[in-house]
Amino acid sequence: MRIGIVCYPTFGGSGVLATELGKALADKGHQVHFITYQQPVRLNVFNANIFYHEVRVPTYPLFDYPPYEVALASNMVDVIMNYDLDLLHVHYAIPHASAAYMAKQIIQQKIGRNIPVITTLHGTDITLVGRDKTYEPVVTFSINESDAITAVSENLKQETLNHFAINKSIDVITNFVDIERFSKKPIDAFRKVVAPNGEKIFLHASNFRKVKRVDDVVKIFATVRKKIPAKLMMVGDGPERPVIEELARQLHIEADIRFVGKQEQMEEILPVSDIFLLPSEYESFGLAALEAMAARVIVISTNAGGLPEINKHGETGFMADVGDVNAMSNFAINILSNEEKLQQMKEAAYQHACKFDIHQIIPLYEKLYSRFCRMGLS
Numbered sequence: 001m002r003i004g005i006v007c008y009p010t011f012g013g014s015g016v017l018a019t020e021l022g023k024a025l026a027d028k029g030h031q032v033h034f035i036t037y038q039q040p041v042r043l044n045v046f047n048a049n050i051f052y053h054e055v056r057v058p059t060y061p062l063f064d065y066p067p068y069e070v071a072l073a074s075n076m077v078d079v080i081m082n083y084d085l086d087l088l089h090v091h092y093a094i095p096h097a098s099a100a101y102m103a104k105q106i107i108q109q110k111i112g113r114n115i116p117v118i119t120t121l122h123g124t125d126i127t128l129v130g131r132d133k134t135y136e137p138v139v140t141f142s143i144n145e146s147d148a149i150t151a152v153s154e155n156l157k158q159e160t161l162n163h164f165a166i167n168k169s170i171d172v173i174t175n176f177v178d179i180e181r182f183s184k185k186p187i188d189a190f191r192k193v194v195a196p197n198g199e200k201i202f203l204h205a206s207n208f209r210k211v212k213r214v215d216d217v218v219k220i221f222a223t224v225r226k227k228i229p230a231k232l233m234m235v236g237d238g239p240e241r242p243v244i245e246e247l248a249r250q251l252h253i254e255a256d257i258r259f260v261g262k263q264e265q266m267e268e269i270l271p272v273s274d275i276f277l278l279p280s281e282y283e284s285f286g287l288a289a290l291e292a293m294a295a296r297v298i299v300i301s302t303n304a305g306g307l308p309e310i311n312k313h314g315e316t317g318f319m320a321d322v323g324d325v326n327a328m329s330n331f332a333i334n335i336l337s338n339e340e341k342l343q344q345m346k347e348a349a350y351q352h353a354c355k356f357d358i359h360q361i362i363p364l365y366e367k368l369y370s371r372f373c374r375m376g377l378s
Helices: 013-027 068-083 096-111 136-145 154-163 188-194 214-225 241-250 266-272 287-294 325-336 339-356 358-370
Strands: 002-006 031-036 050-054 087-091 117-121 148-151 170-172 200-206 230-236 257-261 275-278 298-302 317-320
Touching (some): 002 096, 013 087, 013 117, 050 068, 068 096, 096 117, 117 136, 148 154, 154 170, 188 266, 200 214, 214 230, 214 241, 214 275, 214 325, 230 266, 266 287, 275 287, 275 325, 287 298, 298 339, 339 358
Parallel strands (some): 002 031, 002 087, 031 050, 087 117, 148 170, 200 230, 230 257, 298 317
């Protein structure tokens, strides 16, 4: 199959999943064309079946805001016609689904051909941005005009159906993880650099937006540190970083927190950790948590959104209500005080993550594509 993938090229979950999906499809012999404004951060390998098409947006004094959606639709048309794509798979409703609809209509008019469009919903395109009255009519229309709709969790499917007038079925195809990539042995030398005296290591990774409640990460760590020697690694960056750096100084724990910025090689970082903290206000799925579990790290998270679909309370990790810092702190203290139980839960986390292995999920996408592709699974 010749597949066009449209996504955001950033560190966010939608871009990560779209890129890993494309790489896996290319490994299976499909021709994959990424169409976006810069090379995706996870597109870091050479594969003869992978093509990258950069969307360039001309700037004119007339426009206060460059018309990216129009440029994207034009690029889609160009790639479809020049590479004879079988279908478009767009990730994140805004603006990719609406741009794909425009491209679909142009192709129909130009050459009389129907190009199937599959839209995958990832989270804030539905739960935050899509609900804005400015965007809602276009989001609803674009989703309904897609030939197939998928959501990354049951929770997100229900959120979509509850808040939008969707007249088509939504297939749930969950996020996935490359188990082989993340199930590496921890590098002892790396762990000793972070925790030279054998301290336990906490980890948080996100885009540091308010919805991630990164201040709760620092508060949890501060409470645990009073009882158990520990270090905290903060992976990522974003608008809340200055706030939590100041909070760490106020709590006099800044010396035990290491901000390492955005990192691509999470498979090297995760295995040295003991606990992954994810106290988010909402997660449509929680891909970062799943990657941690694949690296045999237990997750302490909120019970918001799709997190209960991957983090099993008392088995793979622990969950608490949003903002319940005390409960999450106590879960951490209790499990870190029982080394045998800690190791059991780490193994349980890994075993549960295996259910979401990339090799289990990719065939589901191939089956979906084959419903619309002219050549089936060729």
